[in-house]
Amino acid sequence: MAKSSANISLQQARQLVEWLEEGEQAKADQWLDDFREERDDKLFTSVGQLTRDLHEALQDFQLDPRIMQLTQDDLPDAQNRLQYVIEKTEDAANRTMDAVEACLPMTDEMHQRVEQVMPTWQRLMNNDIQLHEFKEMCHQVDALMRECGQNMPQIHGLMTEVLMAQDYQDITGQIIRRVIQLVEDVEKNLIELLKLFGEEQKSQAKQNVKAVDKSAAEGPVINPEQRDDVVVNQDDVDDLLSSLGF
Amino acid sequence: MKILVVDDFSTMRRIIKNLLRDLGFTNIQEADDGNTALPMLQQGDFDFVVTDWNMPGMQGIDLLKEIRKDDDLAHLPVLMVTAEAKREQIIQAAQAGVNGYIVKPFTAVTLKEKLDKIFERIS
Incomplete structure (x- = not known):
């Protein structure tokens, strides 16, 4: 008798009764044993398959090398990189300001001397100068030229320093580009995670969005043209303030 | 005239200090947030405050409110120099009694204009 289905059929039951009525106990027992075995086999196979799937899913999830790498190495690394960007830009700003602050007194001094001679x-240009004035002026011009002769190369050097301080742009640009790539990777992985957890999380997430404080500090706005709650420039600020009676 | 410049970034404090020096103000001190600034204002005889908005610790808007609450400081002119550009914020600063509001990035000319305007009003 064929045992194709997991459930016993009416035909199979009748056959069993027939065997028992005919005194074929051993035959009936054997058939029942076989039947049960086959059923158990199917169940075990199904449970086995499920277990394997679950195991693999968990394994895939935990051991997705990208996620591990992202959390263990890349994110802390990105923090260090961004910290480095802050340091580099601060350093460049200070180098630039050091040079500018060293230049300004020199230019002020030269300007002052020119004003003195002027x-x-x-009067010399108007042919209206006394000899003693002329002599005095020659000394002033002499001092001015000496000072310019000294200061100009220094200022040139300091300007070159300002120029070189701008090299941060190249380095920080490269670092920031890498961090942008990382943020994209994290975003993709987060989307995969969300897909895994399915739809039900969506409604919860919506409820958890915090109410935004309209006057909370948010730092520099990078897309003022695309927003209507921010000013675009100083003129906007002035207009707004004057509309408030300022 | 004694001026206090409040900003959490030392480079920005340095820029403002340089611009103010160019405009003839040489007595300038610095603080890196409201918590540092407030005791300095209470102890020192400052005539003017230039402050950022977004700082760790006490923010500029809260410093402004504290200044206006304090009888000894309430008269102090406060100029806000900040990257905060939301209309709501500018209105809030105006209501809190700010004397001028400059959005970053700003120019030396803007700073001079706003200072002139504030001093013109005071005198």
């Missing part, structure tokens, strides 16, 4: 110079 009135006498004007």
Whole structure:
């Protein structure tokens, strides 16, 4: 008798009764044993398959090398990189300001000396100068030229320093580009995670979105043209303030 | 005139200090947030405050409110120099009694204009 289905059929039951009525106890027992064995086999196979699937899913989830790498190495690494960007830009700003602050007194001093010479110079240009004034002016011009001769190469050097301080842009640009790539990777993996957990999380997530404080500090706005709650420039600020009676 | 410049970034404090020096203000001190600034204001005889908004610790808007609450400081002119650009924020600062509001990035000319305007009003 064929045992194709997991459930016993009416035909099979009748056959069993027939065997028992005919005194074929051993035959009936054997058939029942076989039947049970086959059923158990199917069940075990199914449970086995399920277990394997679950195991593999968990294994895939935990051991997705990208996720492990992202959390263990890449994110802390990105923090260090961004910290480095802050340091580099701060360093560049300070190098630039050091140079500018060293330049300014020199240019101020030269300007002052020119102002000193100017009135006498004007008289010379108008052919209206006394000899003693002319002599005095020659000394002033001499001092001015010496000072310019000294200061100009220094200022040139400091300007070169300002130029070189801008090299941070290249380095920080590369670092930031890598961090952007990382953020994209994290985003993709998060989307995969969300897909795994399915739809039911969506409604919860919506409820958890915090109410945004309209006047909370948010730092520099990078897309003011695309927003209507921010000012675009100082003129906007001034207009807004004057509309408030400022 | 004694001025206090409050910003959490030392480079920005340095820029503002340089610009103020160019405009003839040489007596300038620095603080890196409201918590550091407030005791300095209470102890020192400052005539003017330039402050950022977004700082760790006490923010600029809260520093402004504290200044206006304090009888000894309430008269102090406060100029806000900040990257915060939301209309709501500017309105909030105005209501809290700010004397001027400059959005970053700003120019030396803007700073001079706003300072002139504030001093013109005061005198």
